[in-house]
Amino acid sequence: MKNLNLILVALLIISCGREKKSRNITFKPDWINQVGSQDISVKSKTYFVNDFGAKGDEKTLNTDAIQQAINECSKNGGGIVTFKPGVYLTGSIFIKSNIKFIIPKGTEIKGSENIKDYKEIDTRIAGIEMEWPAALINIRNQKNVSLEGEGIIDGQGKVHWDYYWDLRKNDYEPRGLRWIVDYDAKRPRTVLVSNSKNIFVKDLNIKRAGFWTVQILYSEYITVDGLLIQNNIGGHGPSTDGIDIDSSKWILVQNCDIDCNDDNFCLKAGRDWDGQRVNKSTEYVVIKDCIARQGAGLFTLGSETSGSIRHVYVSNIKGLGTKNGLNIKSATNRGGTVEDIYMENIQMDTVRTFIEVSMNWNPNYSYSKLPKEFNPDSIPVHWKKMLKKVEPEKGIPTFKNITINNVNVKGAKKAINVNGMEKSIIKNFTLNDVSISAETAGSINYSENWTLNNVKIITKDSTKVVLKNTSKINFNDDVYSKKDGSKIKN
Numbered sequence: 340m341k342n343l344n345l346i347l348v349a350l351l352i353i354s355c356g357r358e359k360k361s362r363n364i365t366f367k368p369d370w371i372n373q374v375g376s377q378d379i380s381v382k383s384k385t386y387f388v389n390d391f392g393a394k395g396d397e398k399t400l401n402t403d404a405i406q407q408a409i410n411e412c413s414k415n416g417g418g419i420v421t422f423k424p425g426v427y428l429t430g431s432i433f434i435k436s437n438i439k440f441i442i443p444k445g446t447e448i449k450g451s452e453n454i455k456d457y458k459e460i461d462t463r464i465a466g467i468e469m470e471w472p473a474a475l476i477n478i479r480n481q482k483n484v485s486l487e488g489e490g491i492i493d494g495q496g497k498v499h500w501d502y503y504w505d506l507r508k509n510d511y512e513p514r515g516l517r518w519i520v521d522y523d524a525k526r527p528r529t530v531l532v533s534n535s536k537n538i539f540v541k542d543l544n545i546k547r548a549g550f551w552t553v554q555i556l557y558s559e560y561i562t563v564d565g566l567l568i569q570n571n572i573g574g575h576g577p578s579t580d581g582i583d584i585d586s587s588k589w590i591l592v593q594n595c596d597i598d599c600n601d602d603n604f605c606l607k608a609g610r611d612w613d614g615q616r617v618n619k620s621t622e623y624v625v626i627k628d629c630i631a632r633q634g635a636g637l638f639t640l641g642s643e644t645s646g647s648i649r650h651v652y653v654s655n656i657k658g659l660g661t662k663n664g665l666n667i668k669s670a671t672n673r674g675g676t677v678e679d680i681y682m683e684n685i686q687m688d689t690v691r692t693f694i695e696v697s698m699n700w701n702p703n704y705s706y707s708k709l710p711k712e713f714n715p716d717s718i719p720v721h722w723k724k725m726l727k728k729v730e731p732e733k734g735i736p737t738f739k740n741i742t743i744n745n746v747n748v749k750g751a752k753k754a755i756n757v758n759g760m761e762k763s764i765i766k767n768f769t770l771n772d773v774s775i776s777a778e779t780a781g782s783i784n785y786s787e788n789w790t791l792n793n794v795k796i797i798t799k800d801s802t803k804v805v806l807k808n809t810s811k812i813n814f815n816d817d818v819y820s821k822k823d824g825s826k827i828k829n
Contacts, residue, residue, distance in 0.1 A: 366681040366742055371652050374625045375562040375591030376537045379485040381437050384418040386411060388427070395425015397449065402430040402456060412438055417483075422446040422490070430456025431473035431527070436481040442490035442543065450475040450527060450549065452498045457527045463556055463585065465521060465578075466610025466643035468617065469721040474531035474554070478538055485539040492529060492545045499526035499549035500576040518707045521578065522721055526550035532558050541565050546572050551580045552599065555587045557619060563592045570599040571633055580605055581634065586619035586646055593625075598632035603661060605636065606651065607643040611672045611707075612727040614645025621646070627654045636666035637690075638682060642700050644675035644736050651680045658687035663695040664748065669736035670705035671698065671760075672729045676737040683744035693748045693775050696757040696765060698736055739766040743773060751777035754796050755804055759785030770794050780804045780819070787811050794818050801827050 386408045389395070393404035405420075409432065412418045417437025424445035430453075434440045442448060451457070457472035460479070464471045475494060478484050503524040511520035526549040532538050533556040541564040545552055548570050555561050563582055570579040581597035584590050585607040597603045608614065608621045631637040637658040640648050658664060664687055667677055687693065699705075707725040709715060715726075738759070748754075754777040759765035765786040776797040782805035783789075789812040796804065797820050804814050819827040 366652070366683055366744055368650065368652055368681065370623055370650065371625050374560075374589045374623055376539050376560050379439060379483055379537070379539050381439050381483070381485075382416055382418040384412075384415070386418060386420045387423060388420065389423045393422070393427060395423065395427050395446070397426035397428060399428060400430065400451065400456065401427050402432060402451075405429055405432050409433065409435055409438065409440070429475070431458050431475060431477060433473070433477045433479060434481065434484055434486060437483050439485040439487065442488035442492065444489040446488070446490035448475070448490070448492045450494045450529070452495050454499070454525060454527070462531070462533065463609075466607060466614045466645065467522060467721055467724055468613055469522065469724070472525050472527050474528035476529065477531045477533070478535050479531065479533045480535065481538070482536045484535070485541070486530065487539060487541045487543065489542055490544065492543055494527065494529045494546070494548040496526070496547040496549035496570070496576050496579065497574055500574060502526070503577050514712075515708065515710045517703045518705070519722055519725060521704070522725070528552070528554050530554070531556065532561055534558060536560050538562070539564070543567070544569075546570065548576065548579045548599075550578055551583050553581070554583045554585055555590060556585045557587060559588045561587065561590050563590075564594055566595045566597075568595070568597040568599060575600040577601070583607055584621055584624055585643075586617070586621055588620075588622045590624045592629065593627050594629065596630040596632070597634060599634045601634060602636040602639040602666070603631035603634035604629065605639040606648050607641065608646035608648050608675060610643040610645055611725065612729050613724045614643060615674055615729065615733060617646060619646045621648045622650045624651045626652075626656070629656050631656060631658045631661045633660045634662065636663045637661045637685070637687065638664070639666040639668070640677050640680065641668040642670060642673065642705065644669040644673045644677055647675045648677045649679045653682045655684045658685070658690060660689045661687065662691040664690055664693040665695070665743065667696045667738055668700035669698050670700055670702075672706065672734040673736050674729065674733045676739070678737070678740045680741045681744075682742070683746075685746045687748045687751070689750040690748060691751070692753040692756050692781065693746070693751055693777075694743075694755045694757060696738065696759070698738070698758065698760050698763060735760065735763045737763055741767070742769045742771075744771040746773045746775070748774070749776040751775060753777055753779050753781040754798070755781040755783060757783040757786055761785060761808070776822070782807065783812065784808055789813075791818065795820065797822060798827070803827060
């Protein structure tokens with residue numbers, strides 16, 4: 340599978356390179372070579388978890404034994420912690436500085452299906468700081484760590500997916516609590532890197548996450564390389580994002596292949612009042628040479644935008660069955676700015692919408708309202724955070740300075756669906772060498788100053804992009820054609 344993925348990525352790079360050469364347009368900010376971790380150097384001594392009582396029999400709960408091996412390695416100045424072949428059941432484990440934690444081929448780690456085996460910690464979930472179960476594998480407040488190997492990490496997430504859907508459909512939604520159920524239905528992430536620096540996460544096969552698969556939170560100089568993420572095994576788990584980069588900087592993601600049931604590659608920076616209180620941005624991020632399969636967004640910004648997201652470069656991504664290509668989403672209580680985004684060399688097949696932009700995303704989830712049956716003084720702390728009002732002038736997000744270069748999309752339902760607001764016009768979109776084949780063209784609302792060079796939209800229904808409340812946007816007749824190649828006339 341890894342070899343096949345590398346071949347697909349190589350073919351993608353070659354084909355994108357050929358297309359780019361035709362116009363010699365490229366966008367490579369001067370900071371992109373500064374992202375990612377440095378080489379991880381640790382002592383050569385190896386600690387096998389088996390020597391501390393771990394059993395690879397798929398039945399024994401090995402949380403304490405694995406943690407003892409990590410602690411002993413750390414006490415002696417670091418080294419390598421690894422496994423003999425087998426299937427190891429465990430709850431939350433915490434890797435420490437100066438350790439290479441290796442899950443070798445022939446080894447499988449299975450996450451416990453009992454949520455009590457995941458210690459609750461202070462963390463951030465979907466933009467809100469709160470107590471939440473730790474991830475299956477945690478790197479918190481550490482530096483110089485590598486989590487690697489060609490083994491398997493199975494989150495065994497279905498039990499957590501079922502719990503969420505039952506709570507949402509049979510309890511929370513009937514009581515007007517859609518806005519809080521995602522925070523009350525506690526489910527484990529698979530890998531969490533938090534408040535850490537100089538970390539490698541590479542070459543792992545991860546499947547069936549209970550919640551987000553990999554979250555990079557409040558961290559810097561992190562490399563995520565060569566992950567195969569398969570979350571749509573045995574069902575479609577809610578919020579099983581692939582890789583979430585959350586209020587972090589100097590991040591490199593490359594050579595990853597993600598199949599999930601929410602955003603494939605996603606950047607976040609806090610939600611609403613609490614996100615503005617923390618006020619930590621996501622900046623200097625490179626995502627390249629990857630594959631996005633089923634999922635909600637090949638590349639998503641938001642909906643947690645409160646701390647702002649900027650300086651992002653995305654290149655050489657292939658999307659196969661992903662719902663959206665570029666997906667920028669926020670809400671009128673988030674605030675924050677999304678800016679200086681470069682996206683190039685993208686190929687997609689079978690997509691809902693290539694460019695999807697909304698400042699009023701998913702209102703039932705985005706806006707909190709306490710039903711009358713509840714006493715505001717006796718609700719949980721994280722409910723109070725969600726209900727705390729954001730001043731109107733601080734709640735409107737800003738999207739600007741987005742550049743898209745060398746894109747080919749086929750099999751889309753809609754080419755473009757962009758919605759700014761009267762109080763926040765979307766500004767400065769540049770499209771170069773973009774070809775989109777779709778059932779319908781779509782619309783742009785409350786936007787200005789779009790620059791188009793060699794843009795082609797081929798529609799089945801012979802529609803053109805509808806422009807509302809826009810200025811300095813010129814989708815001329817040369818942009819449009821039908822599926823048969825004939826021009827679309829007014």
